[in-house]
Amino acid sequence: MPSNDEGAEGDADGHPAPPIVEPQRPREVPPRTPLGHISEDVAVEIPRNPPEVPMTVRPRALSAPTAAPSLAGPAFVALVLAALLAWAPLPAAGQTATPATAAPSAAGLSAEEAIATITEESFYNRLYFIASDALMGRDTPSPGLEAAAKYIVSEYKRMGVQPAGEDGTYYQRWPYRQIRTDADAAxxxxxGDAGTLAFDGGSMAVRGASDEALELGLVAVGAPGDIAGQELEGRALVFHHPGELSQQWFQQANQVANAAGAAGAGAVILVVDDAMAAEGLPQLRQNFQGAQWRMGWELPLPQLFVTRSDFAQAVEAAAGDGTLPAGELQASLAGELPAEILVDGRPPNVVGKIEGSDPELRDEYMVLSAHFDHIGVTSNPVDGDSINNGADDNGSGTVALMEVARAISEMDEAPRRSILFVHVSGEEKGLLGSEWFVEQPTVPLESMVASINADMIAGDQHTDTLVVIGKDYSSLGPLVDEINDGMPELNLTTSDDLWPEQRFFFRSDQFHFLRKEIPSLFFFTGVHECYHAVCDTVDFVDHDKGARITRLLAHSVLEIANADERPQWDPAGLEEVRELTGGGR
Structure with a gap:
């Protein structure tokens, strides 16, 4: 999950990440060959030598013969070598990849028997590879991310899970740029009618960019809801945005910018309270110094944050207190705001499906999502350890989807509706892979009846507790509670949101499904001391708890997929989702 900063839908309240603590298994990690990146022509630069880190795998004996196969032995070694050394070239832009063919699955188990094969051992064995040092933290983009994708695809082929990506494959590759605002060249x-205010690096905070010189008239609006009716082509939107930096403040700033861009604005000027000059604007400038990850090739809309008194130096109407008068202002925004393009690439999403058995319902999908990327290698090692393995974040959710897929593929009869398994990348860069998926879905959006996102589900910060975020927004929450109450052997508490002020419901990949008004839940066990730290290793997480939550997830999926009716929104919940996401299909 993204840290609570400017990445995920505009969190910019400056909360520090949990402290990095001493890892539970210190490792001597030698210097790394710098990771290559996926260039614009989709060629992959791969380190030719594997990481010099012991890859001794310690699989556990499986409790049932139908559980996931051990990752030990020649098969595992071959997989690692194939993933990290024997890379096949990716298809160049415009070429079509060879469609994958799913192998037939061996069915025959009842739902209860199949789900019972999801065990602590099977969970551990998969996680040991996903969170291994060989994958070097699965950054987006990186060879480790590609290796993880190949592993997921190879396992889905073996299970008989069908490809549901693009061109008959399991892959959906999305374009992205890593962009930094070149504020020094701005x-x-x-x-305006009162004078000229020039950007000097201290009078404003800026982000976004334009590849053309700006010459825009200014139009002020009094409320975000008034933006949609404006004709903003060739203009910059001016919006008075009072208050202090917080997650909600930044979310509204992003909503204003998104609405302005949709109305054709060439830039946005957010006029902030004078009290922001001391700490708020410097914090924003610091946040904006980092690179911004973007899908597609359009540059992010230029945004200027300026205090009320500074804005009044140029625009007479800004003098005084209260809301800015709405309408055309006797002023313009002119100049250049260039960008540095740091990375162009095509990271992968991986999408598979199990087709439903009911001819009338098989074209509807129950969606499971999880991000399989993490944050890669740190430049500040802790006790010689530089690899952020991301076992809980989000190796645990990745494994959960694969284990649910395996269990359902071994059932004697498929569920009535189809199940879509969506593994997204770029979540740590700002939910980018899931955003691309919902904007370019590989199955129709209207066919998606519900989604459950699994992110960080094996932490033990709250013992035997799964936090089901979004329970009150739709009929999905009561359903999961009912299923869990009927399964005391799972020994789980399905808790309501323990951190409503953090708005986690709008901070992981379910956000984009919510934005498309697909009833959704977020399975989560909370942030812990190893969040985004090198100690988030396979030995840190609670494998038994992860397996129990995965069994609950599997039962929930089957209940939704086999129901006569689709899940339903709570009207108040849907209204709040629309308000906070600017959603709608």
Whole structure:
């Protein structure tokens, strides 16, 4: 899950990440060959030598013969070598990849028998590879991320899970850029009836960019809801945005920018309270110094944050207190705001499906999502350990989807509706892979009846507790509670949101499914001391708890997929989702 900063839908309240603590299994990690990246022509630069880190695998004996196969032995070694050394070239832009063919699955178990094969051992064995040092933290993009994708695909082929990506494959590759605003080269001026305010690095905070010189008239609006009716082509939107930096403050700033961009604006000027000059604007400038990850090739909309008194130096109407008068202002925004393009690439999403058995319902999908990327290698090792393995975040959710897929593929009869398994990348860069998926879905959006996102489900910060975030928003929450109450052997508490002020419901990949008004839940066990730290290793997480939560997830999926009716929104919940996401199909 993204840290609570400017990445995930505009969190910019500056909360520090949990402290890095001493890892539970210190490792001597030698210097790394710098990771290559996926260039614009989709060629992959791969380190030719594997990491010099012991890869001794310690699989556990499986409790049932139908559980996931051990990752030990020649098969595992061959998989690692194939993933990290024997890379096949990716298809160049415009080429079509060879469609994958799913192998037939061996069925024959009842639902209860199949789900019972999801065990602590099977969970551990998969997680040991996903969170291994060989994958070097699965950054987006990186060879380790590609290796993880190949592993998921190879396992889905073996299970008989069908490809549901693009061109008959399991892959959906999405375009992205890593962009940094070149503030040092900015030459912006606000020219108005009261004078000229020039950007000098201290009078404003800026982000976004334009590949053309700006010459825009200014139009002010009084409320976000008024933006949609404006004609903003060739204009910059001006919006008075009072208050202090917080997650909600930044979310509204993003909503204003998104609405302005949709109305054709060439830039946005957010006029903030003068009290922001001391700490708020410097914090924003610091946040904006980092690179911004973007899908597609359009540059992010230029945004300027300026205090009320500074804005009044150029625009007479801004003098005084209260809301800015709405309408055309006697002012313009002129100058340049260039960008540095740091990375262009095509990271993978992986999408598979199990087709439903009911001819009338098989074209509807119950969606499971989890991100399989993490944050890669740190430049500040802790006790010689530089690899952020991401076992809980989000190796645990990745494994959960694979284990659910395996169990359902071994059932004697498929569920009535189809199940879509969506493994997304770029979550740690700002939910980018899931955003691309819902905007370019490989199955129709209207066919998706519900989604459950699994992210960080094996932490033990709250013993035997699964936090089911979003329970009150739709009929999905009561359903999961009912299923869990009927299965005391899982020894789980399905808790309501323990951190409503953090708005986690809008901070992981379910956000984009919510934005498309697909009833959704977020399975989560909370942030812990190893969040985004090198100690988030396979030995840190609670494998038994992860397996129990995965069994609950499997039962929930089957209940939704076999129901006569689709899950339903709570009207108040849907209204809040629309308000907070700017959603709608």
């Amino acid at each position: 030459t912006l001026e606000i020219r």
